[in-house]
Amino acid sequence: MKNQPEVIVCVGTGGVGKTTISAAIGMAAAFRGKKTLVMTIDPAKRLAQSMGMRELKNSPTPVPMKALNNCAQPVKGSLDAMILETRTTFNNLIKKYSSSPEKADAILNNSYYHYVSGELAGSEDYMAMEKLYEIKKEYDYDLIVVDTPPARHAINFLTAPNRLIQLISSGVLKWLIRPSTSVSMIGLNILNRAPQKIVKLLKSYVGLEIVEDLTEFFSEFSDLYSGFKSRAKEVNTLLSSAKVQFYMVTVPTQDAIDEAIYFYSIMKGYDINFAGFIVNKIHIAFYDDALRTKIARITRALDAGDPLRTTLEQTLTLDSIALRDKHLIAHLKAKIKSQKIDYYLPSLIMDRELTNLCSLAELAQTLDGIVG
Amino acid sequence: MVDKLSGNRILFVTGKGGxxxxxxxxxxxxxYHRAGHRPLLVEFFPDKRIEHIVNIKAEPYMETEIQKNFTYINISSEAALAEYVKRQLILDVISKFVLNTKFYRHFSSTAPGLKELVAVGKLYDLEKKRDDEGRYLYDPIIVDSPQLGKFIPFVKTPQSVMNMFRIGPVKKEAEKVNNLILSDKCSVIIISTPEDMAITEALEAKVELSGMEHPxxxxxxxxxxxxxxIDTTDIRYYEKRLNEVLDDRSLFPATLDTVQKFITYVKMEKRAVQELNDHINDVPVLTLPLIPAGEDELSIAEALSPHLEPLITEAR
Structure with a gap:
């Protein structure tokens, strides 16, 4: 039997149903008797509503499981959910690592900080991991399922946090804060003049104030480096521990499968436990080969405009897509030959809708192997 | 000046992922190309989806012909920023010097929204291009834009840059681009699938996008x-018809079962589409069919294109 995970991280590109799958994994664990938390980012409205996540943000809230009374097995464990708020998490970190409330305020009010904490690519990913670390330390969940921010490329999740740290600790700081001090003492003043000129040039071509905002931000932030750095190290240690398993959620389309193969090739360079692929949104197959041929012939014999013909044509179209799904999944499996990788092919009634907790429970059953 | 073809110079295509x-x-x-226009397809580096679909090899940041009068460009923000810096620092010698410094490399990755701004700003230059006779060189410009959720920050890039850079040349640049995006030259096409979640997202986006600060x-x-x-979802009708047309009785149970599953699917889909129509009365909704598999992506695009004709205006 494989290791019982304490954390499951779902990665994947946008639109593959990551949030739904994360919630379903959480529910599967709750069925198994585990005390479970699902951490999600920007869930679809209806899913959030059905999970009772409308109001409380950034802290765990129980999912109203009573709604399952008539449609699912009894829930032996428990399920909490929370919506991650990047900015709040970031603000809390600043407060935590600042040497004084005044210093914290200086950063929180800096306009460049607003950009870094809200819009800068990578902030969300980094804060998701930060929050995971915090929750893992403060609560005693048996399992935490983490839904990661939507990205064009799944690998962003692994690279983005480091990019943010690099930015924060980058050389920009040195260039900006000390354009005219100390270095000249060791006779490097001539060399040091070049960056000064560039800073001057930049001030004139980008505008003075932003350069000042940047300068202020980085100099205030220097105070927090050591705190941030050691924290980042601890977060990384957690992510590479055996208790944390990564799954990639994908869908059976050509570009998503290509992306999955690409992700796998890059991911191997990272120190994480990659446990498998979850191929979501598979189309239902209607016919076996023999029946398909016969139905196609019967369909062609019907008059154009006959409602039965239209309907049968559409079933054949959907069926052709189900066949393509199968080929794409086979292609993925052929490309990734590893005993350690599991494949899950969850499917909902017609793979289309998720409207309430009951359909989530149905989906959870297909993902039971992940938590068991 | 009133442009009777307003909203059709730059089309931002967005939608939920997938x-x-x-x-x-x-x-x-x-x-558009078939209707006699000279469209330009735009995507943003590092994506190469469109390049892949139309099956060409394009130099990054270079306008590349797919066919005569049908062009593609992949805009990379790095290249756009380098271009911008060169333009600002008229002297090439200085710009080369600046571009090669460590400071510039750090600054360009740190400067808030600058890279994003100049990437969107490239559209401004492309829109300005005219041929020898003074006609638009590219018309329309079709922008494969970030997915919903990232789309609004994308079209608001110039505005957030304007908030950061309160004075100076970058602010001017941002204003220029912002004025274009908010002008009646630009419009948004939202793509959805007939699924509950995608439609909910499209509806939410519609609410968010209405208002003066968006195209x-x-x-x-x-x-x-x-x-x-599909006009009828009455399973009894299909039962009766299948009884009539299936000579081979052994096919009946499996086929009826299939039709039944399919009808469930259709009902769900119709409900989702109805939901959209109930909430939308001021924007046209266009429905496109599912294209059978077995084709490559270019063939799918070709099969879809005739269905898009209602959107196409006369070539100018």
């Missing part, structure tokens, strides 16, 4: 629909 944005952008390009929505497209041609 709804077929890139294929539809390509299909739109094909449809107008031209149309909402429901892609991959199977239900639009």
């Amino acid at each position: 709804v077929g944005k890139s294929i539809l952008s390509a299909a739109l390009g094909i449809a 107008a929505i031209k149309t909402i497209i429901i892609n991959m629909a199977v239900s639009s041609k």
Whole structure:
């Protein structure tokens, strides 16, 4: 039997149903008797509503499981959910690592900080991991399922946090804060003049104030480096521990499968436990080969405009897509030959809708192997 | 000046992830090209989806012909920023010097929204291009844009830059781009699938996008629909008809079962589409069929393009 995970991280590109799958994994664990938390980012409205996540943000809230009374097995464990708020998490970190409330305020009010904490690519990913670390330390969940921010490329999740740290600790700081001090003492003043000129040039071509905002931000932030750095190290240690398993959620389309193969090739360079692929949104197959041929012939014999013909044509179209799904999944499996990788092919009634907790429970059953 | 073809110079194509944005952008390009326009397909580096779909090899940041009068460009923000710096620091010698410094490299990755701004700003230059006779060189410009959720920050890039850079040349640049995006030259096409969640997201986006600080929505497209041609969802009708047409009785149970499952699917889809129609009365909704598999992506785009004709204006 494989290791019982304490954390499951779902990665994947946008639109593959990551949030739904994360919630379903959480529910599967709750069925198994585990005390479970699902951490999600920007869930679809209806899913959030059905999970009772409308109001409380950034802290765990129980999912109203009573709604399952008539449609699912009894829930032996428990399920909490929370919506991650990047900015709040970031603000809390600043407060935590600042040497004084005044210093914290200086950063929180800096306009460049607003950009870094809200819009800068990578902030969300980094804060998701930060929050995971915090929750893992403060609560005693048996399992935490983490839904990661939507990205064009799944690998962003692994690279983005480091990019943010690099930015924060980058050389920009040195260039900006000390354009005219100390270095000249060791006779490097001539060399040091070049960056000064560039800073001057930049001030004139980008505008003075932003350069000042940047300068202020980085100099205030220097105070927090050591705190941030050691924290980042601890977060990384957690992510590479055996208790944390990564799954990639994908869908059976050509570009998503290509992306999955690409992700796998890059991911191997990272120190994480990659446990498998979850191929979501598979189309239902209607016919076996023999029946398909016969139905196609019967369909062609019907008059154009006959409602039965239209309907049968559409079933054949959907069926052709189900066949393509199968080929794409086979292609993925052929490309990734590893005993350690599991494949899950969850499917909902017609793979289309998720409207309430009951359909989530149905989906959870297909993902039971992940938590068991 | 009133442009009677307003909203059709730059088309931003967006939608929830996985709804077929890139294929539809390509299909739109094909449809416009066929109608005698000179479309330009735009995507942003490092994406190469469209390049892949239309099956060409393009130099990054270079306008590349797919066919005569049908062009593609992949805009990289790095290249756009380098271009911008060169333009600002007129002297090439200085710009080379600046571009090669460590400071510039750090600054360009740190400067808030600057890279994003100049990437969007490239559209401004492309829109300005004219041929020898003074006609638009590219018309329309079809932009395969970030997915919903990232789309609003994307179109608001110039505005957030304006908030950061309160004075100076970058602010001017941002204003220039912002004025273009908010002008009646630009519009948004939202793509959805006939699924509950995608439609909810499209509706939310519509609410968010209405208002003066966004470009107008031209149309909402429901892609991959199977239900639009299905008039009856009465299973008894199908039972009766299958009884009539199936000579081989052994096929009856499996076929009826299939039709039954399919009808469930159709009903769900119709409900989702109805939900959209109930909430939308001011924007046209266009429904596109699901294209059978077995084709490559270019063939799918080609098969979709005739269905996009209602969106195509006369070539100018």
